[in-house]
Amino acid sequence: MLEKLGWKKSDNKNVSLENRMADVRKESVPNHIAIIMDGNGRWAKKRALPRAAGHREGMKNIRTITRCANKIGVGALTLYAFSTENWKRPALEVDLLMRLPEEFLNSFLPELMELNIKVQMIGEMDGLPDHTQRAVQNAINQTAVNTGMVLNFALNYGGRRELLLSVKEIAHQVQNGTLNLDDITEETISSRMMTATLPDPDLLIRTSGELRLSNFLLWQLAYSEFWFTDVHWPEFKEDDLLQAIESYQSRNRRYGGLKGE
Numbered sequence: 001m002l003e004k005l006g007w008k009k010s011d012n013k014n015v016s017l018e019n020r021m022a023d024v025r026k027e028s029v030p031n032h033i034a035i036i037m038d039g040n041g042r043w044a045k046k047r048a049l050p051r052a053a054g055h056r057e058g059m060k061n062i063r064t065i066t067r068c069a070n071k072i073g074v075g076a077l078t079l080y081a082f083s084t085e086n087w088k089r090p091a092l093e094v095d096l097l098m099r100l101p102e103e104f105l106n107s108f109l110p111e112l113m114e115l116n117i118k119v120q121m122i123g124e125m126d127g128l129p130d131h132t133q134r135a136v137q138n139a140i141n142q143t144a145v146n147t148g149m150v151l152n153f154a155l156n157y158g159g160r161r162e163l164l165l166s167v168k169e170i171a172h173q174v175q176n177g178t179l180n181l182d183d184i185t186e187e188t189i190s191s192r193m194m195t196a197t198l199p200d201p202d203l204l205i206r207t208s209g210e211l212r213l214s215n216f217l218l219w220q221l222a223y224s225e226f227w228f229t230d231v232h233w234p235e236f237k238e239d240d241l242l243q244a245i246e247s248y249q250s251r252n253r254r255y256g257g258l259k260g261e
């Protein structure tokens with residue numbers, strides 16, 4: 001039937017996806033989406049592939065989701081790629097993971113420039129190998145002029161560690177007299193977090209079935225909507241993102257003007 005109309009089944013899928021992307025209610029698109037990209041190893045295992053293949057497929061999927069988020073008008077996308085806990089993995093796997101930022105940026109940076117996307121990072125740069133630091137810093141510098149969507153990588157990031165560093169900085173400022181104890185507010189804390197330039201996430205997505213926060217953005221996710229899916233990160237595609245956004249929008253509508261808390 002579709003074929004008679006000159007369509008292929010694959011066209012039909014793409015056309016409906018395009019329509020759904022165009023139909024996203026623009027006034028309530030989550031401004032900041034955070035994603036825990038879980039399930040790359042499990043995706044590989046399911047296919048009897050090495051874990052490395054899962055990581056590479058997961059890396060490729062960042063392009064897909066970045067393009068889609070950018071197209072529907074998301075303001076910031078934060079991706080949890082490597083936590084402070086991931087250092088406990090086998091050294092060879094860590095080595096391989098630390099090559100991925102370079103690999104990703106070598107092939108995607110020109111398109112990020114075309115799309116006017118600004119790369120940022122949260123987490124501790126110091127702890128990363130020099131080659132990884134150089135690649136990420138280069139992308140941050142080159143895209144610093146861009147004014148569109150922020151693509152924020154959480155690399156060597158831990159939420160408790162971020163809070164600890166923020167508390168220490170505030171304590172230091174109180175100690176040396178540049179900050180009064182009575183002037184410390186929630187905004188003081190927010191402004192000392194690594195996400196100081198970004199609004200709090202409106203929507204958190206975690207793939208691959210785990211229902212935990214795993215030390216991600218503990219302070220910033222206080223009021224966010226959560227979306228969990230069993231889909232492994234390499235298979236989390238545009239229609240999955242749209243489903244999460246549609247759910248977010250229907251939940252947000254129910255506040256009926258009492259948006260926020």
Ligand code: V0D
Nearest residue numbers: 037055058059081082097100101104136153
């Ligand atoms: C592995 C799924 C891109 C998660 C995605 C070192 C597991 C693929 C980056 C990346 C990783 C990081 C910074 C940046 C540009 C790209 C990345 C890691 C792991 C941790 F500026 N994918 N990716 N970083 N994986």
